[in-house]
Amino acid sequence: MSNYIHYRDYTGSIEFSEEDAVFHGKVIGIKNMISFEGDSAKALTEDFHNAVDEYLELCEKSGKQPEKPFKGSFNVRIQPELHRQAALAASARGLSLNAFVEYAIRHNVNQP
Structure with missing residues (x-):
C-alpha cells in the first residue's frame, strides 16, 4: 500500500487518525500548506483533487505562479x-x- 496520492504533478501524503477515524494528508514538496481529508479512500481522493484544483485556481486568480513540486534542486547541509x-x-x-x-x-x- 502506498502512503502517497498523486494528481496533476502534485503528491500528497496519506495518514490515518484512529482517534478521529479519518484519513488526512498534505501536499508535499511545496512551501504552501495544502491539506485534505476524508473518511474513506474515495473521499480522501476527492478532497485531495479539490484542494489541488482550488490552489491552482487561487494562483491563477491572483496572478501568482503555482509552486511546482520537486524541481530537481535542493540545498543539503552536511558536515x-x-x-x-x-x-x-x-x-x-x-x-x-x-x-x-x-x-x-x-x-x-x-x-x-
Missing part, C-alpha cells in the same frame, strides 16, 4: 569533512559533486 570526502570521491571518479550525489541518492532510493 564539512563529509563534504570534502564527497568532493574528492567525485573527482576521483571523474564526476561533478552533483552527479556523485545524484548517483548516491538514486542508488539508495532504489534499494529495497
Whole structure:
C-alpha cells in the first residue's frame, strides 16, 4: 500500500487518525500548506483533487505562479569533512559533486 496520492504533478501524503477515524494528508514538496481529508479512500481522493484544483485556481486568480513540486534542486547541509570526502570521491571518479550525489541518492532510493 502506498502512503502517497498523486494528481496533476502534485503528491500528497496519506495518514490515518484512529482517534478521529479519518484519513488526512498534505501536499508535499511545496512551501504552501495544502491539506485534505476524508473518511474513506474515495473521499480522501476527492478532497485531495479539490484542494489541488482550488490552489491552482487561487494562483491563477491572483496572478501568482503555482509552486511546482520537486524541481530537481535542493540545498543539503552536511558536515564539512563529509563534504570534502564527497568532493574528492567525485573527482576521483571523474564526476561533478552533483552527479556523485545524484548517483548516491538514486542508488539508495532504489534499494529495497
